[in-house]
Amino acid sequence: MSKNVLVVGGAGYIGSHTVLALRDAGFGAVVYDNFSSGHRDACFGDALVEGELSDTAHLTRTLETHDIACVIHFAALIEAGQSVLTPLPFFENNVAGTLSLLAAMNAAGVSRLVFSSTAAVYGNQAGAPLLPETLPRDPINPYGDSKAMVETVLERCVPAHGLRAIALRYFNASGADAEGRTGERHDPETHLIPLVIEAAQGKRAQIRIYGTDYDTPDGTCIRDYIHVSDLASGHVAAVSHLLAQEAPGFQPINLGTGAGQSVREVIDAVRRITGREFAVSEDPRRPGDPARLIADATRAGEVLGWRPRHSDLETIVRDAWAFAERARS
Numbered sequence: 001m002s003k004n005v006l007v008v009g010g011a012g013y014i015g016s017h018t019v020l021a022l023r024d025a026g027f028g029a030v031v032y033d034n035f036s037s038g039h040r041d042a043c044f045g046d047a048l049v050e051g052e053l054s055d056t057a058h059l060t061r062t063l064e065t066h067d068i069a070c071v072i073h074f075a076a077l078i079e080a081g082q083s084v085l086t087p088l089p090f091f092e093n094n095v096a097g098t099l100s101l102l103a104a105m106n107a108a109g110v111s112r113l114v115f116s117s118t119a120a121v122y123g124n125q126a127g128a129p130l131l132p133e134t135l136p137r138d139p140i141n142p143y144g145d146s147k148a149m150v151e152t153v154l155e156r157c158v159p160a161h162g163l164r165a166i167a168l169r170y171f172n173a174s175g176a177d178a179e180g181r182t183g184e185r186h187d188p189e190t191h192l193i194p195l196v197i198e199a200a201q202g203k204r205a206q207i208r209i210y211g212t213d214y215d216t217p218d219g220t221c222i223r224d225y226i227h228v229s230d231l232a233s234g235h236v237a238a239v240s241h242l243l244a245q246e247a248p249g250f251q252p253i254n255l256g257t258g259a260g261q262s263v264r265e266v267i268d269a270v271r272r273i274t275g276r277e278f279a280v281s282e283d284p285r286r287p288g289d290p291a292r293l294i295a296d297a298t299r300a301g302e303v304l305g306w307r308p309r310h311s312d313l314e315t316i317v318r319d320a321w322a323f324a325e326r327a328r329s
């Protein structure tokens, strides 16, 4: 019999791709979202429940009504740069919101959770070319702090509440569903690849490079860009792993490729793939940006049998471009 998964934040960018992947894999998917940044036309679940993360009673009823076996929790404020300017909503939504969800799971007797964590929990790890999960958490912005705090909460809840949890630490989500059913539509958009694509479409006058004086080969920040459909398959693998896991436990698992691209390399790839020219300016650093974040992706392979299949920069940019062009027409 198919198991039902509650996807909190399932109307958002990564959530909507994950719901499609869950259903393809034979799971039932129930989306729970307040539409603060998600989209109604990106809800692909068997059921949709409109609700707030802070509404513990509503979450508890939802878990019970839909006979939920496992929860995936995407709902959060996500912009690292913004979190430096306005930290309190990040702690409120990301930390207090998750406590509400955990209370609901406890009340409904649901013990399995996949949590959206982030490469931002690593901060600036001097001298570490690749980031394994064994490194200490050391975020340098409130967004990363909020995710690191939740990881600590999950760790601490294992013995008392019998929790079985995985924190998937995504590196930079990018790209779009290859069939064009969903894609990246943040508002305002702050992520590099969709912004460069908007510049290539002529929707924005220029792309700004935030910092050219980092200690990297071309002076711009390096990130590990991972295709959102690869993230989606990572969630399906994590849910399957937890459903088979009897003993309580918590582990963080990176979802990244193990390779990095600089801001300049991303801009060059968009120019090459779209054949469009656009203006580029060199601006000061954005607060809270680590110089370099690249995953050690070994554990995801060993524990989940997962590996990325669509995450070369060419495929990422092509899929993101196709989605953006379709959305425009």
Ligand SMILES: NC(=O)c1ccc[n+]([C@@H]2O[C@H](COP(=O)([O-])OP(=O)(O)OC[C@H]3O[C@@H](n4cnc5c(N)ncnc54)[C@H](O)[C@@H]3O)[C@@H](O)[C@H]2O)c1
Binding pocket: 008, 009, 010, 011, 012, 013, 014, 015, 032, 033, 034, 035, 036, 037, 038, 039, 051, 052, 053, 054, 073, 074, 075, 076, 077, 078, 093, 097, 116, 117, 118, 119, 169, 170, 171, 172, 173, 174, 186
């Ligand atoms: N996008 C990335 O590059 C990236 C990288 C690492 C980690 N993450 C994490 O992945 C998760 C999803 O990111 P995304 O890019 O899909 O973001 P998103 O903003 O597209 O999706 C978040 C979803 O959660 C919902 N939501 C937010 N607050 C809520 C609340 N209080 N109650 C109910 N629903 C609420 C939103 O409406 C939205 O549908 C986040 O937790 C984020 O921190 C994202």
Ligand SMILES: O=c1ccn([C@@H]2O[C@H](COP(=O)(O)OP(=O)(O)O[C@H]3O[C@H](CO)[C@@H](O)[C@H](O)[C@H]3O)[C@@H](O)[C@H]2O)c(=O)[nH]1
Binding pocket: 078, 079, 080, 081, 118, 119, 120, 170, 171, 172, 173, 190, 191, 192, 193, 195, 207, 208, 209, 210, 211, 221, 222, 223, 263, 286, 289, 293
């Ligand atoms: O107009 C822009 C936008 C971004 N950047 C740079 O591009 C890089 C990537 O930035 P962005 O796409 O905003 O992603 P990150 O700040 O790396 O954060 C994303 O990736 C993290 C994981 O690495 C997640 O935790 C966050 O939720 C997610 O927003 C950074 O060096 C930015 O300074 C620019 O130079 N110009």
